Amino acid sequence: MKSAFFIRMFPKETPIKLLIEHAAILEEISRLIKPLIESWFQNKDIYEEMRFISKRESDADEIKFQIRKMLSQSVRTPFAVKDILDYLHLQDSLIDRFEDVAKKLSLNKVEGLDDYIKEKVMELTDQVIQSIDYLEDMIREVRKVITYSFPSKLLKKEANSYVKIEDIENKVDDISIEIGKWIYSKKKEINPVDLIFFREMVLILVHITDRAENTAELLNAFLK
Amino acid sequence: MTILIIAAVIGFVMSMAIGANDVANSMATAVGAKAITIKQAVIIAALLEFTGAFFFGKMVTETIRKGIVDPSLIKEPNIMIAGAFAALVAAALWVFISTFFALPISTTHAVVGGMTGFGIVAVGWGAINWGKMLFIVSSWFLSPLLGGILAYLVFRFISWAILHREFPLTAARKVGPFLIGLTFFIVMLMFFSKALHMDINSKPLLWSSLFGVGVMVLSFFILKRVKPKNDEYGAVERIFRKMQVVTSCYVSLSHGANDVANAIGPLAAIYAVVTTGVVGAQAGIPKYLLGLGGLGIALGVAVLGYRVMQTVGDNITELNNTRGFSIDFSTATTVFLASVFGLPVSSSHTVVGSIVGVGMARGLEAINLDIIKKIALSWLLTVPLSAVTAALLYKLFIGWF
Numbered sequence: 171m172k173s174a175f176f177i178r179m180f181p182k183e184t185p186i187k188l189l190i191e192h193a194a195i196l197e198e199i200s201r202l203i204k205p206l207i208e209s210w211f212q213n214k215d216i217y218e219e220m221r222f223i224s225k226r227e228s229d230a231d232e233i234k235f236q237i238r239k240m241l242s243q244s245v246r247t248p249f250a251v252k253d254i255l256d257y258l259h260l261q262d263s264l265i266d267r268f269e270d271v272a273k274k275l276s277l278n279k280v281e282g283l284d285d286y287i288k289e290k291v292m293e294l295t296d297q298v299i300q301s302i303d304y305l306e307d308m309i310r311e312v313r314k315v316i317t318y319s320f321p322s323k324l325l326k327k328e329a330n331s332y333v334k335i336e337d338i339e340n341k342v343d344d345i346s347i348e349i350g351k352w353i354y355s356k357k358k359e360i361n362p363v364d365l366i367f368f369r370e371m372v373l374i375l376v377h378i379t380d381r382a383e384n385t386a387e388l389l390n391a392f393l394k
Numbered sequence: 395m396t397i398l399i400i401a402a403v404i405g406f407v408m409s410m411a412i413g414a415n416d417v418a419n420s421m422a423t424a425v426g427a428k429a430i431t432i433k434q435a436v437i438i439a440a441l442l443e444f445t446g447a448f449f450f451g452k453m454v455t456e457t458i459r460k461g462i463v464d465p466s467l468i469k470e471p472n473i474m475i476a477g478a479f480a481a482l483v484a485a486a487l488w489v490f491i492s493t494f495f496a497l498p499i500s501t502t503h504a505v506v507g508g509m510t511g512f513g514i515v516a517v518g519w520g521a522i523n524w525g526k527m528l529f530i531v532s533s534w535f536l537s538p539l540l541g542g543i544l545a546y547l548v549f550r551f552i553s554w555a556i557l558h559r560e561f562p563l564t565a566a567r568k569v570g571p572f573l574i575g576l577t578f579f580i581v582m583l584m585f586f587s588k589a590l591h592m593d594i595n596s597k598p599l600l601w602s603s604l605f606g607v608g609v610m611v612l613s614f615f616i617l618k619r620v621k622p623k624n625d626e627y628g629a630v631e632r633i634f635r636k637m638q639v640v641t642s643c644y645v646s647l648s649h650g651a652n653d654v655a656n657a658i659g660p661l662a663a664i665y666a667v668v669t670t671g672v673v674g675a676q677a678g679i680p681k682y683l684l685g686l687g688g689l690g691i692a693l694g695v696a697v698l699g700y701r702v703m704q705t706v707g708d709n710i711t712e713l714n715n716t717r718g719f720s721i722d723f724s725t726a727t728t729v730f731l732a733s734v735f736g737l738p739v740s741s742s743h744t745v746v747g748s749i750v751g752v753g754m755a756r757g758l759e760a761i762n763l764d765i766i767k768k769i770a771l772s773w774l775l776t777v778p779l780s781a782v783t784a785a786l787l788y789k790l791f792i793g794w795f
Contacts, residue, residue, distance in 0.1 A: 176418050176422045176426075179746070179762050180426065180713065180758075181762055184760035186759050187759070240760075243764060244764040244767075245762045246760065247759060248756035248757075314627075316756070318557050318627045319549075319557040321558050321562075323560075
């Protein structure tokens with residue numbers, strides 16, 4: 171039946187739909203990271219949580235392969251294939267970074283973290299989660315942008331979300347400086363290996379926001 | 395007379411297959427965009443396909459009947475009967491092959507190839523009206539291209555005039571009636587020209603304009619009642635959902651007008667020879683033959699269309715009504731224009747052209763362009779293969795008649 175070629179022409183699954191599914195996993199993982207860090211601060215076993223995050227990361231990888239396969243099979247979207255693949259790479263690397271945090275935390279416990287630094291790290295985590303929320307909103311809105319044929323109203327909304335992520339990145343920089351100062355102030359009290367470990371963990375969180383900003387910037391650029 | 399009855403049966407079965415196969419061309423986007431239900435799609439398509447075939451199908455049928463093979467060069471009536479019969483059977487075979495293997499093969503190309511194959515074998519290369527053939531073949535390239543360009547422009551216009559405005563709903567209430575009026579203007583102009591056989595001069599133009607304006611005013615009041623529920627864009631889509639019902643009808647009408655020839659063209663050639671006893675007589679195509687083709691298409695839609703639409707509706711990504719409207723309007727206008735010039739074009743390929751056009755205008759979330767390669771391949775293969783099939787069948791049949 172010729173209906174078959176309509177079905178082939180309009181695939182039920184689209185790269186944009188899958189990118190949104192991929193972003194939903196990113197958001198889910200970002201929300202899991204906060205209780206994970208809280209548990210780590212309380213010296214609880216986080217192995218199961220870490221395994222679950224790894225499993226979701228594998229699910230995201232499957233979606234990534236599906237998108238790549240679709241784009242290699244001549245499925246086209248309103249955006250350049252390269253832009254989509256670059257975006258996918260960045261979004262996927264965010265998931266990888268969260269998995270890195272979970273794996274890293276499962277490796278070691280750090281003694282001597284006071285309430286001040288725990289609060290600062292939780293503040294940092296909240297900002298990281300917030301940046302991912304905005305990013306997820308942005309990619310979710312892309313469908314609307316396509317549906318309504320790229321109206322300036324929606325493009326402005328997308329640009330505003332990008333600005334919000336940029337603001338978060340600035341806040342995160344400030345928090346990271348405070349955390350950095352605290353780390354170096356403890357060089358005589360806490361085991362240096364633990365301090366290096368803790369610093370690396372904080373840096374991954376900081377890099378997530380940096381990367382979220384880059385990802386939002388790319389999205390914003392190819393929407394225009 | 396027996397051969398005429400057998401040919402009529404094959405022509406009827408083939409028109410049923412065309413109806414069942416091609417209902418997706420006219421209704422897939424409307425069902426995909428939830429503008430109409432599957433049941434409504436089937437009823438509308440059946441009625442409009444018949445109307446298109448019965449009132450507007452003559453020109454293209456004439457082209458298939460006597461435009462490809464020059465009848466004046468065929469001396470013996472039995473050559474024409476065997477040849478047209480071979481072309482009909484070859485095209486029918488291709489319809490079934492394309493149905494079975496889900497190939498985007500055009501029945502139009504198959505029947506034109508069939509007539510060409512028999513002409514070359516029966517009389518020689520000189521029997522083919524190459525000028526006309528060139529015109530037909532060029533229309534196969536031009537129709538998807540024109541459909542694509544038109545769809546691109548229509549969707550760009552909708553984006554500019556409605557979707558990019560500060561108040562899209564207000565803009566849609568103003569622009570929508572104009573687009574509906576324009577659709578009715580074109581349909582009425584074709585009706586005066588092709589069904590009532592009037593020359594396109596000031597009188598049909600005036601009546602068509604009046605009709606178009608009347609519909610425009612009426613739809614202005616209907617669309618005025620559409621209120622925004624959640625957002626303005628949603629209301630715009632609801633307006634286009636109503637408008638897409640009109641353009642789906644338009645596609646069905648134009649499809650019936652163009653594609654009835656694929657089943658009835660060779661049958662009309664046989665009819666002319668059987669009833670007059672000579673080849674090349676100026677016998678017209680009786681209305682009841684077009685009616686038979688139209689009925690077959692309508693029956694094909696009614697019997698198998700539901701399943702086809704269900705498959706399409708369940709398996710394609712949801713389309714927006716603004717896109718559906720742009721695709722339908724462009725396809726129908728292109729196929730309708732081709733019918734006016736007596737050009738047998740592939741409505742399936744024109745739809746594909748229109749879809750690509752909207753895609754080029756960044757209107758679709760995803761399209762699989764892989765199908766275009768398959769279409770290009772089918773263009774290269776269908777005509778020679780159906781020509782060879784018809785030539786072989788002719789050799790077989792000529793011994794019987």
